[in-house]
Amino acid sequence: MRRLVATGMAGGLLATLACGLLPASAAADEPAAQPAPKVELVLDVSGSMRAKDIDGQSRMSAAKQAFDDVLDSTPPEVNLGIRTLGADYPGNDRKTGCKDTRQLYPVGPLNRTEAKTAVATLAPTGWTPIGPALLAAAADLKAGGDGTARMVLITDGQDTCNANPCDVARDIAAQGIHLVIDTLGLIPDSTTRNQLSCIAEATGGTYTTVQHRAQLTTKVKQLVNRSTAPVITPVATDGAANCADAPVLKAGLYSDRETFSENRWYRVDVRPGQELRASVSISDDRAVNAGYGVLLRGVTLHGREIVRDDEGGTGRTDAVSAGIRYPKPKADSDTPAETVCLQVGNSFSAPASVKTIPGLPVELSIDLVHSPDQPSDVAFYGLGRGWWLLGLLAVTGAVAGLLTGWAARWRMNSGRTS
Amino acid sequence: MRTARRLAAVGLLAATALTVLTGRAAADATPSATPSASATSGEQGPPTEAGTNFRTATVIKQGQQATAGASAGDYLYWVVPADTGQKVTVKATVTFGSGSGAAATHGASTWQLDVYDGLRRRQPCRYGAQTRTAAAGAATVELACTLRPVRAYADTWSNDPLRGAYYLRLTALDVPEADLGQPVRAAITVTSHGTAGRDAVDGSVAPVVSANAPDVAPAGGWAGTWWSPRWLWTGGGGLLAVLAALGAHRLARGPLRTAHRPRPHDADRPPYPREGAGYSG
Numbered sequence: 001m002r003r004l005v006a007t008g009m010a011g012g013l014l015a016t017l018a019c020g021l022l023p024a025s026a027a028a029d030e031p032a033a034q035p036a037p038k039v040e041l042v043l044d045v046s047g048s049m050r051a052k053d054i055d056g057q058s059r060m061s062a063a064k065q066a067f068d069d070v071l072d073s074t075p076p077e078v079n080l081g082i083r084t085l086g087a088d089y090p091g092n093d094r095k096t097g098c099k100d101t102r103q104l105y106p107v108g109p110l111n112r113t114e115a116k117t118a119v120a121t122l123a124p125t126g127w128t129p130i131g132p133a134l135l136a137a138a139a140d141l142k143a144g145g146d147g148t149a150r151m152v153l154i155t156d157g158q159d160t161c162n163a164n165p166c167d168v169a170r171d172i173a174a175q176g177i178h179l180v181i182d183t184l185g186l187i188p189d190s191t192t193r194n195q196l197s198c199i200a201e202a203t204g205g206t207y208t209t210v211q212h213r214a215q216l217t218t219k220v221k222q223l224v225n226r227s228t229a230p231v232i233t234p235v236a237t238d239g240a241a242n243c244a245d246a247p248v249l250k251a252g253l254y255s256d257r258e259t260f261s262e263n264r265w266y267r268v269d270v271r272p273g274q275e276l277r278a279s280v281s282i283s284d285d286r287a288v289n290a291g292y293g294v295l296l297r298g299v300t301l302h303g304r305e306i307v308r309d310d311e312g313g314t315g316r317t318d319a320v321s322a323g324i325r326y327p328k329p330k331a332d333s334d335t336p337a338e339t340v341c342l343q344v345g346n347s348f349s350a351p352a353s354v355k356t357i358p359g360l361p362v363e364l365s366i367d368l369v370h371s372p373d374q375p376s377d378v379a380f381y382g383l384g385r386g387w388w389l390l391g392l393l394a395v396t397g398a399v400a401g402l403l404t405g406w407a408a409r410w411r412m413n414s415g416r417t418s
Numbered sequence: 419m420r421t422a423r424r425l426a427a428v429g430l431l432a433a434t435a436l437t438v439l440t441g442r443a444a445a446d447a448t449p450s451a452t453p454s455a456s457a458t459s460g461e462q463g464p465p466t467e468a469g470t471n472f473r474t475a476t477v478i479k480q481g482q483q484a485t486a487g488a489s490a491g492d493y494l495y496w497v498v499p500a501d502t503g504q505k506v507t508v509k510a511t512v513t514f515g516s517g518s519g520a521a522a523t524h525g526a527s528t529w530q531l532d533v534y535d536g537l538r539r540r541q542p543c544r545y546g547a548q549t550r551t552a553a554a555g556a557a558t559v560e561l562a563c564t565l566r567p568v569r570a571y572a573d574t575w576s577n578d579p580l581r582g583a584y585y586l587r588l589t590a591l592d593v594p595e596a597d598l599g600q601p602v603r604a605a606i607t608v609t610s611h612g613t614a615g616r617d618a619v620d621g622s623v624a625p626v627v628s629a630n631a632p633d634v635a636p637a638g639g640w641a642g643t644w645w646s647p648r649w650l651w652t653g654g655g656g657l658l659a660v661l662a663a664l665g666a667h668r669l670a671r672g673p674l675r676t677a678h679r680p681r682p683h684d685a686d687r688p689p690y691p692r693e694g695a696g697y698s699g
Contacts, residue, residue: 376620385648401662403670406671408671
């Protein structure tokens with residue numbers, strides 16, 4: 001009897017061990033082949049590029065050498081283009097000078113010799129029309145294929161034309177072409193630095209101050225290589241003001257725009273046994289007030305809140321994120337999918353001088369996975385711990401022992417033992 | 419005598435089981451050792467780049483030191499898998515300057531390391547200097563964050579850490595305008611230690627890794643953990659119960675006379691003597 005119990009215990013232990021050791025499988029989908037990434041280098045060839053203050057060289061020759069290095073090391077799959085600004089018009093007419101931007105090398109498969117020759121011909125000349133150059137470059141990038149688009153702007157001065165290039169950049173980003181603009185300032189003054197970091201912030205890019213030629217080369221190479229990283233491009237959607245009119249979303253990545261303190265609604269169908277996982281990130285692509293927040297709620301069609309998450313913060317940030325999980329319990333196969341309304345709200349605010357149109361970029365990620373809606377047990381494998389457990393087990397054992405002991409004595413006393 | 423032998427057998431069995439358990443426990447105490455070993459011997463070295471948002475976060479492995487060259491003001495993202503039971507510690511170092519030559523002169527700046535889970539929910543740090551201000555001219559600033567133990571299951575309303583992807587974001591919270599865009603180098607290491615212990619719960623939430631983000635998984639897959647001190651408690655409790663049962667049984671039954679086993683036909687002798695002072699149980 002006791003041996004049986006002991007054997008059973010050990011067996012159970014081993015079985016549990018084996019179960020625990022079995023690895024859980026995780027599904028991993030390989031992303032499909034990416035279309036060729038597109039990069040356009042936008043180079044300032046304005047008169048100020050003559051200044052000889054980068055490692056004793058002129059800014060222009062430093063940029064040319066850096067371009068040579070970059071062109072040599074560009075990954076073969078990247079479609080690279082080059083655009084100049086202020087390269088051709090030396091005159092004083094602002095109107096003409098502010099239109100001076102030219103595509104030096106079209107976005108496409110790279111012919112290194114041709115591209116290098118084209119770069120070698122450049123001489124510092126004219127104005128700094130950053131805004132028009134950004135618009136033209138965006139058009140260049142829009143044209144060729146679905147790949148990720150990245151623009152690298154290299155300049156040494158602020159925009160000398162009227163348009164605020166920062167607003168231009170934000171408008172470009174709002175066009176839904178997912179263009180990232182990285183900016184590099186060559187020995188910049190504070191106005192240039194602010195303008196360039198504003199452009200980068202508006203599009204999710206980076207801003208770098210360049211003081212040495214090697215630094216310029218490394219950074220441009222890094223940015224060009226960054227474009228080859230596989231990434232999922234969000235699908236543009238348009239959230240509604242209430243759940244009834246909201247677009248129905250499937251699993252995937254979505255982008256939207258939401259103005260300050262706005263709430264947008266989306267709908268997702270969740271089948272029984274599935275778990276809805278939604279994450280939202282709202283980026284502040286312009287100057288905002290110090291305190292902000294984001295809210296993500298899952299609500300039934302009747303307005304009952306299922307689950308919510310909110311996140312707030314203060315200070316400098318690129319995005320504020322929140323996420324929710326909602327597992328729908330398993331049911332019969334004929335049970336219809338439940339429609340969950342997702343509310344995405346933000347409490348960003350901005351000084352009155354800041355434009356509110358277009359809205360802040362919203363990134364909404366939706367996953368539907370199979371996951372249990374209940375824990376198997378609150379305890380780990382149903383195991384216990386603590387002195388109370390030990391005491392209880394010992395007392396139980398003692399009571400059982402006493403009972404069997406008395407039974408044995410009674411049997412022996414009454415002569416029934418074998 | 420037979421009882422004693424049985425007792426010894428049961429004891430031996432239990433002792434073996436315990437030895438096996440504790441042996442496995444000792445082997446399991448450093449779960450991060452395995453991924454780090456496979457990471458360094460992998461096909462390529464640790465990443466030298468960082469992503470710029472959740473979608474482009476660079477995948478790193480536990481125990482690996484990832485580095486990145488960046489500009490002050492950049493938002494650097496990495497993503498790392500963490501499995502059930504792990505207590506994850508993230509350590510980040512920001513070095514001012516491009517790495518070669520003396521650090522560029524700079525003003526005081528504040529740096530922060532944020533950790534987000536697979537649902538992009540910000541995770542609190544149990545301890546560690548998550549935010550630090552670097553004095554003007556400082557060469558480096560070091561940040562650290564230790565997360566709560568990763569759980570196997572949590573209510574949907576809670577933001578308890580679940581197994582899955584963890585995003586790490588390193589950024590300058592506050593940087594003087596003149597220093598914006600200056601080169602910095604960042605290094606980040608993620609380690610984990612220990613087992614969940616009393617935080618261990620049962621459950622099997624599918625790993626929180628979005629299909630819309632970089633795919634991460636531990637080197638050995640999402641195995642979870644099977645070890646918890648609860649095994650010892652419960653096993654020890656069972657052993658205690660067996661011992662208590664044997665003792666109580668012996669006590670209640672009284673001694674057996676093994677040499678002269680009383681038989682029913684031994685009518686002239688009392689079949690079962692009362693326990694004497696010489697009884698040793």
